[in-house]
Amino acid sequence: MASKRILVTGGAGYVGSILARNLLKAGYGVRVLDNFLYSQKSLEEIQGHERLELVNGNITDFNIVEKTLEGIESVVHLAAIVGDAACNMQADLAVRVNYSATMNLARQAKKRGINKLVFASTCSNYGQNEEVLTEDSPLNPVSLYAMTKVTSEKELLEMEDETFHPCILRLATLYGLSPRMRFDLVVNYFSMKASVEKEISVFGGGQWRPFLHVADAARAVQTCVEAPNEKLSKKVFNCGCDKENYTIKQLAELVAEKISGTKIDYVKEIKDQRTYRVDFTRVKKELGFEITKTVPQGIEEIKKEMEENKIKNPKDRVYYNYLP
Template sequence: MRRRVLITGGCGYVGSALVSRLVRDGGYHVTVLDNGLIEGWRMEGGPVDYIEGDVRDIDDWSAVLKNVDCVVHLAAVVGDPAGSINTELTWEVNYLATVRLATECRKAGVARFVFASTCSNYGVVDDVADIDSPLQPQSVYAESKVRAEHHLLVSQDVGFTPVIVRLATLYGLAPRMRFDLAVNVMTAHAVRNSKVEVHGGKQWRPFLHVNDAAKALQLAMEAGATPSVPQVYNCGSDADCYQLGDIGRQIAAEVPGSEVVTLDSVTDVRDYRVSFERMEKNLGFRPDMKVVDGIREIRDSLIAGEFTDYTHERHSDYLSMSASVQRGDPAGRCRSGQGHSDVTTDCRAGSGV
């Protein structure tokens, strides 16, 4: 019998990769809840049920959660710049809606709840951060994620076993593509403009391919329940932790004719390295992709003409959020489900997460 999983924000960056993975697996009946605001992605002809709705506005969660075995909660206002446009909305979506969904899962008897969080919660770290390290959120986005984590952890019991997955900075091709992430947008600039801009360049970041993020979330869905132990994992690879200047040089090496331009202005002060040993040890997670693989696939897709305008708002959570506000949307609605990552480049250039 196929397991029934509900994925909130399943048309977004991580969601599109996860849905594709679970459909290929064949062992799941997938339902996606997404508000469909951004020109997004749906699996054509696939065994997926779609519910168009916002996680803040569901009147009858009991109907949505009926017979569901697991919830993967990706829905969020994602990234520092997008989260700062309407901070009240960010708290509503990222924290209050998570609290309500967790409550409804407990009432409906849905024990497994996988929450996509972010390594951005660590903020600035002198040493290598593990899950027991102090959290130093540098934005409303990260603060809302930290608060949501706290609520899930105190709600844990034998009938409700949340798994918190703090994702590293994402990159790579996905069915719903984003070019507001560091590796993705820097590679696009190199291909189109022969220039890779790096702000500062000394900041450390761990990186993770979006398909590996989907792999990790599936492992978290399938992990055995251990209600007496907090299940919090950093998700990434020790081998894929770089300073931003190193990322720029990797891109320039893979895109002939491009050059690195280092700017003194630092638009993002976060600086952290993270240990991923716990997730590898407990869940057996090991990434399949490296940053250089993501650079090459994005380079090749752009050269092949697969993206006519990588700067379009549909490829940027920050620009989509800004456009929604400018259109005068009374609810200030943003897409509640664009996947998770860290802001690593200048949001004014459309590169916020």
């Protein structure tokens, strides 16, 4: 019997390049649709795999999406302009990719009878809130990036019926090693900077953030792909772990503790006003999802990578969706 074929948009990205490997290992057919904004290198190792198809295309192109959906059983939608700064730099494109293309993909998938779409959303949607936030807490997007995700989430959920099941994963801020490495994420950035320059700058520092290892994020996505639709009836899941909420100051201190000789430079000015502390009861209770890695382990992982000189030039543009 032919294996189930999953479409992974953004499959060359930070999350996608791990997910694609995992799905292949689990026996699925994987079709990646990506326009390789940060190169195709992340998939080099698995290129040529008999169950992997690579489509170099833009998700904003109606015809490419139509063709790419042929023979697909479930869709994982990761492709996006990711992060506040990257979206601000190219606002029109961000709306076209993150919102319009998402809706087109979902409509076409539904029309074809594809019954599941897993959408990578973000805890950034909570924006600025002092409470501990559940999926039912009010959304308060304070950036264009979060607005594109909030609007997409809402419209995807309105499309749900007995034939089409959108599943929304509000991922915490990710960290850790991936074949498509990102150093513009705060845990990775602090760990890299501390390793190379022995100094990190903290702007404000009181802002709360939930964190999740990128490998755990890929596992969570696969859990949703494999969960029976009844299990996804709650539809929206915060994805992370209660114990992995930290303030930026706490994070900086952890980095300084793990990477000796690191000086923390505290700056009063707050560049990023977002602060959110998130509750992850639902994903654990309904889907049995638990993390396997913690932030201190992620810091160690990056430190080791830098010590072993595995990443020659961590300032290379390819590791950044924007330059911090």
